[in-house]
Amino acid sequence: MSTEAGLRADIPRLARVKGKAPAAGIVHLGLGAFFRAFGAIYIEDAMAASGGDWGIIGVSLQSPRMHDQLAPQDFVYTAQELGPEGETLRQVESVVDVLVARENPEAVLTSMADPTTRIVTLTVTEKGYCHDPATGRLNPDHPDIRHDLTHALPVSAPGYLVRALARRKATGLPPFTVLTCDNLPDNGRLVRGIVLDLAERLDPELAAWIASEGRFPATMVDRIVPATKPEDVDALAQKTGRYDAAPVLHEPFRQWVVEDDFVPAYGEDARPDLAAAGVELVGNVTAYEHMKLRMLNGTHSSLAYLGYLAGHETIAETVADPAFARFVKSLWRKEIIPSFQAPPGVDLEAYADALFERYANPGIRHRTWQIAMDGSQKLPQRILGTLRDNLAADRPSPGLCLAVAAWMVYVGGTGLDGAPIDVRDPMADRLKSLSDNAKDPAAKVTALLEVRDIFDPSLATAIRPSVSSAYTNLVNGGVRKTVEALA
Numbered sequence: 020m021s022t023e024a025g026l027r028a029d030i031p032r033l034a035r036v037k038g039k040a041p042a043a044g045i046v047h048l049g050l051g052a053f054f055r056a057f058g059a060i061y062i063e064d065a066m067a068a069s070g071g072d073w074g075i076i077g078v079s080l081q082s083p084r085m086h087d088q089l090a091p092q093d094f095v096y097t098a099q100e101l102g103p104e105g106e107t108l109r110q111v112e113s114v115v116d117v118l119v120a121r122e123n124p125e126a127v128l129t130s131m132a133d134p135t136t137r138i139v140t141l142t143v144t145e146k147g148y149c150h151d152p153a154t155g156r157l158n159p160d161h162p163d164i165r166h167d168l169t170h171a172l173p174v175s176a177p178g179y180l181v182r183a184l185a186r187r188k189a190t191g192l193p194p195f196t197v198l199t200c201d202n203l204p205d206n207g208r209l210v211r212g213i214v215l216d217l218a219e220r221l222d223p224e225l226a227a228w229i230a231s232e233g234r235f236p237a238t239m240v241d242r243i244v245p246a247t248k249p250e251d252v253d254a255l256a257q258k259t260g261r262y263d264a265a266p267v268l269h270e271p272f273r274q275w276v277v278e279d280d281f282v283p284a285y286g287e288d289a290r291p292d293l294a295a296a297g298v299e300l301v302g303n304v305t306a307y308e309h310m311k312l313r314m315l316n317g318t319h320s321s322l323a324y325l326g327y328l329a330g331h332e333t334i335a336e337t338v339a340d341p342a343f344a345r346f347v348k349s350l351w352r353k354e355i356i357p358s359f360q361a362p363p364g365v366d367l368e369a370y371a372d373a374l375f376e377r378y379a380n381p382g383i384r385h386r387t388w389q390i391a392m393d394g395s396q397k398l399p400q401r402i403l404g405t406l407r408d409n410l411a412a413d414r415p416s417p418g419l420c421l422a423v424a425a426w427m428v429y430v431g432g433t434g435l436d437g438a439p440i441d442v443r444d445p446m447a448d449r450l451k452s453l454s455d456n457a458k459d460p461a462a463k464v465t466a467l468l469e470v471r472d473i474f475d476p477s478l479a480t481a482i483r484p485s486v487s488s489a490y491t492n493l494v495n496g497g498v499r500k501t502v503e504a505l506a
């Protein structure tokens with residue numbers, strides 16, 4: 020019997036056990052599974068270690084679902100840690116409210132402009148920044164940005180940041196620190212540039228104030244958090260005898276590296292005691308970010324496209340296939356590790372070994388289809404930067420070119436077995452029609468490499484031969500054979 024139908028009515032709902040909710044200090048834009056399994060836990064640990072009012076007001080930009088699931092259980096939820104040897108459960112209580120921006124934009128701006136709000140964290144995914152992925156700059160033609168330029172109540176994440184900062188300036192408050200937790204390159208600088216660009220178009224004085232008073236520390240975030248399925252909700256209810264409408268599932272591993280650069284006007288109160296919770300506070304995040312985006316996310320996306328096309332449902336299933344295991348190890352060793360400088364004291368071979376173990380964790384059913392989403396927004400920082408650095412060093416990248424070719428087959432919308440693919444990507448229609456209108460593999464590759472939002476011209480020219488032959492091999496020989504030949 021499904022929870023929705025039966026158990027929900029029969030068993031008690033989850034409730035706050037620690038009594039009063041903490042007072043709020045953070046507004047989080049884009050409250051999804053990842054932040055609830057990651058930032059919300061670190062922040063709860065920091066409050067437990069050192070106190071402070073850092074309750075989190077979550078904001079869903081679009082859907083009321085998260086609010087509707089969490090409100091009846093006072094915004095608490097279960098974090099289910101899935102290790103290779105079993106699982107542990109934890110109740111997380113740092114979220115104190117959820118607002119739905121589309122339904123009540125005024126409430127969101129009011130919270131962001133409140134004197135108690137000192138940090139706005141974000142996980143709005145790559146596409147939520149309304150930028151051009153190839154350049155990292157604001158896309159002023161994005162429909163949400165066009166809306167936000169002419170309406171006081173915004174719809175986009177950058178719009179909320181800018182309008183809320185304007186309110187704080189008008190009432191004489193310091194800005195909040197903007198702490199992005201999305202997998203974007205140099206994410207702090209990127210969001211700062213986007214916010215300043217939008218502010219400049221609305222009010223140059225506001226832009227100048229944000230530029231001098233605002234802080235946008237870069238971060239590297241890492242924890243694998245597959246989407247929660249209805250079966251997971253049911254199984255947890257059966258196990259605990261309590262109904263939680265929105266548990267999160269995650270692996271044991273976590274790593275958060277943050278530049279220690281918060282709005283100075285708040286002094287000691289500028290941030291939770293993140294270090295006490297195990298966050299690494301550093302002066303510069305770049306090396307960590309290269310390591311994580313290239314080694315983890317780069318191979319995740321490569322395995323997602325190739326694995327999906329080979330018929331594998333999850334990453335764990337994909338790396339259980341020896342050909343793919345050899346392939347990913349050789350990607351790390353030959354193409355990715357040599358492309359960047361390791362963070363101080365980090366052994367990249369050991370990092371790769373640990374990643375392989377994380378991918379192989381049978382407790383984590385992370386679907387290749389989920390990771391394959393939004394490739395147009397992900398490819399540049401995950402794969403193309405590495406390719407560019409390898410070209411400059413004259414290092415061949417056959418594996419990464421194969422991954423790009425697999426992405427091209429994927430966005431064509433038809434698997435190698437002829438089955439349709441449910442492609443989720445803001446550019447899905449455009450990519451599919453480019454592919455459909457080209458007659459053979461070489462023409463498809465050429466057409467897709469001409470998408471300037473993703474590929475710059477010199478990179479496109481340089482990788483065309485290799486991507487083209489990889490595409491042809493995929494079509495003629497199938498995925499496994501092609502992967503095997505490379506590995």
Ligand code: CS2
Nearest residue numbers: 240241242243244316319390
């Ligand atoms: C994944 C990431 O869905 C994806 O694109 O690559 O969400 C990945 O699991 C996390 O970045 C791990 O920290």
